Amino acid sequence: MLLVRREIGDVLRELRLQKGHTLRQVAGRASVALGYLSEIERGQKEASSEILYSIAEALDVPISQIMRDVSDRLAAIENVSIPDTVPAEFLISYTSQVQPVSN
């Protein structure tokens, strides 16, 4: 069974390590018990929405980015390809600067 909390835990730990923070630092800033944060990172406890918000704040990362990383990891496991939207600026630049090569 694909458990979202495991991917959330992995993403939170990865972001924390990327930022060079210790569990203690993030737990302190988020006002979460260190042992609880550790269990969340290991995918053993569900983080409530309130706690997720506090941890995102403590990591200085938008919650949307955390959930996007979670979604990307789940998609890789589910072997699902979610079509990206192509930004409008790119389409404008594409059509104005390039043209098909005629065969």
Added chain:
Amino acid sequence: MLLVRREIGDVLRELRLQKGHTLRQVAGRASVALGYLSEIERGQKEASSEILYSIAEALDVPISQIMRDVSDRLAAIENVSIPDTVPAEFLISYTSQVQPVSN
């Protein structure tokens, strides 16, 4: 405070209505109490990872897609733009089929 469960609830309800299912149908398939599913959809209860998995199965939607929709909604609220990755196939097709117009 930005609460992930509210966005999850909205996404689940939207997907259910898109598929033309009633609360009763999805609750039955997911083996979740109807009142509990209703509270999840209204963002009043956190769904555990196990229940989220069951609901995703009942809706026949990958969990990654649900979390992607949640992330997109959060990004709109946070006013965050998450860069899309351009699929490799597109890059290959781009470089092999088109070339810059010379000025």
